Amino acid sequence: MVVIGSGEDALKVGGETVMFRHEKTFVNGPGIGLLVTDAMSDGELQARLKRFKELEFERVGLRLKADIVAVKDVSGDCRTFAGAVEKVKQAGITNLVVMSDRSDVLKAGVQAVADCRPLIYAATDGNLEELGRLALEHNCPLAVKGNGLEEVAAMTARLTEMKIKDIVVDTGARKLNRAFQDHILMRRAALIDRFRPLGFPTIVFPCEMTDDPVQEALIASTFVPKYGGIIILSEVEGHNLFPLALQRMNIYTDPQRPMATTEGIYEINNPDENSPVLITCNFSLTYFIVSGEVESSRVPAWLLIKDTEGLSVLTAWAAGKFVADAIAPFVKKCGIEGKIKHRKLIIPGAAATISGELDEELKDWEIRIGPREAAHITPFLKNLASGKQ
Template identity: 35%
Template sequence: MKINSPLEAYKYLPQTNCGECGEATCMAFASKLIDRSGKTTDCLPLIKEKKFAKKLAELDRLLAPEIREVVIGVGDRAVKIGGDDVLYRHKLTFFNKTKMFFDVTDTMEDAALVDRVKSIANFKKFYVGRNLLIDGVAIRSVSNDPAKFSAAVKKVSEVGIPMIFCSFNPAVLKAGLEAAKDANPLLYAANKDNWKEVGELALEYNVPVVVSAINDLDTLKSLTKTFSDAGIKNIVLDPGTYPSGKGMKDSFTNFLKIRRAGIMGDTEIAYPILALPFTAWMSGISDPVSASYWETAMAAVFTIRYGDVMILHSLEPYATLPEVHLAETIYTDPRTPVAVDSKMYKVGTPDENSPVLFTTNFALTYYTVESDLSSNGINCYLLAVNTDGIGVEAAVAGGQLTADKVKDAFEKSGFDLKTDVNHNTVITPGLAARLQGDLEDKLGAKVLVGPMDSGRLPGFMEKNWPPKK
């Protein structure tokens, strides 16, 4: 964005402190605009009242992220890429994590094609309370035959996840666009030979388009400028992704340069970037596991350094699991740890004889403990104490996990140790052992110190539950 202090944003707000946005003052709201946790649409007076229209437009322009946002696909599974404002995640956060598209070809057998697309659409990896997904399908025209491509697109589009159409032949791309009307696919790609026709398709069908110039940033920039002058807004850049040797080093350098230029204000190149780790399969590695590892390593490099969307090939879990985890890692907001709601959770089907345990609301801690309990069939009550999303040991050290906080969490959860269970006993994390005495006083309950690692809870329960009178 073009401004970086709340004061600058404040100038464009109504300055009435009416509170409709949920903030007490316009200044407080201005801070939220600057850290991108609020949107101008949350200020109702600003968007409703005509007299503010000019200010709103200007403010939106100033607040727009440096890197353009581009949407691929439609409906629930549509994805947004780009939108970044910084080169390093700790400076703010990265927005719109890297999207992973896996390839299919228009020469695949129908059944194999549908199978592969379904496994892409249904991929799911649970992680701290959410499911990590893979995002879409890149349909490569190997046949170069519009009819074949059209048939493949029809099959894929029935599954309803975002698509990239891959061909340099405008006739093939057009056939695809006709086969999946309004699916908003990304076209791959316009280059210096076909840009006129492909640009026209992008305009006619109003779809995002990749501009490709391999290892040639001058051409990439001038093609992009031509497109944007022609009214094409949704552009994605492909500077080429070489899978080996000096070419790969050059590709890496190109990604860095493009993003640096974009963040520093060169609007002509401030677009999301496409990486092609699937080129690993063309690098001459014969063993498939090694090729897949190389592809995953390339995906990691370009997830960290500025790839916004990528086309991949290997659907082996040992490729996809690290890929989706790394995108999540790089794109989680470093300003706030991932947390779960602070409340009493039931694990399995607990009754009045079941143990009561507490942990923190740091998502990584909570889900680790929860899965140790549930996968071992331990029915119990598990209280997530609000520690501002900090894990057990750091929260004890930093004062977010105290006897008072635990007591407060019990009260807020509405769980009563005296009546909801018949043992009036609480189990603490081993790393919070030092709270034991204080807790017994504050809760008026018996407090058992559990193991340091929740993985050892099953053994602990065998020995210590039910508690001796």
């Protein structure tokens, strides 16, 4: 595993132990990055950095955002490049890639933000030892760029001999089919053949493979499941960031551990003793969708979350985890009876078949069947509050 940056938001890449997600789990999702250059005007640079920082989404309680900024040397001037790198740091972004073909320019950029542990990009066969010493001096990770896997493997082996462990690989491929093949061959060589010189995370540049932003996003999406370590884009916008970040979240969720919310009573919109009571399962996606719809209704409500081991309503019902003899003891013991005056419980419409059994188990309660779809919860609660339901 390679750590780029410092502090809580440092980017961790690599550390994978399986070829396929279903074998165990993938560990560290690829960092999604934005490319900027030292030739950009101050206004353009600041606008891009502002958008990079502000663009954030929430999904099932998780923050989805871009992770890293790559600063590319175009000017060839040490001072100009160092100034651009410093501006990115001053904007509050500390996960950085400093990029240049010139060792002296790279050195200036690294010295400007050495405390951030930037990724130095990139060592080649000609300057490997020089940049290796720079990485050791500042304790920074180092990227290597070669012309194919053989050259890359030879360079990483030399860096390992220099006691450098934090290495990121660019195989040099700028065609999708070649880059895709390289990533698969690297993972197979590292995990199946135990070939350590290729056992490092990668950096891939969809921004250098096409000028079409839609195609760029599609190329980037290829490397989310297929072993990309860092994915650098020419632009970070809602239309490309959200699907990529959502894809990353889905692929890098442990398939053996369903996402689950803690069992208990959740207060939404400051409920009181007369507020309605709803119940659902503890599958995280269900919880966040249902709670979001309840919140959108602006109707104060109590939401009971029953532990179903992370299963959805229908799956939990089929598995016997969201049935009357499991729900009734929970309702009695969770403490909701001490918070309300009424005894009315709204169950998911998808679990309507258990209403009769719940009537038997909860004799003091009136069991009401709620909407089958979460999208109908908001109008359902509004009608309930106005007395129309």
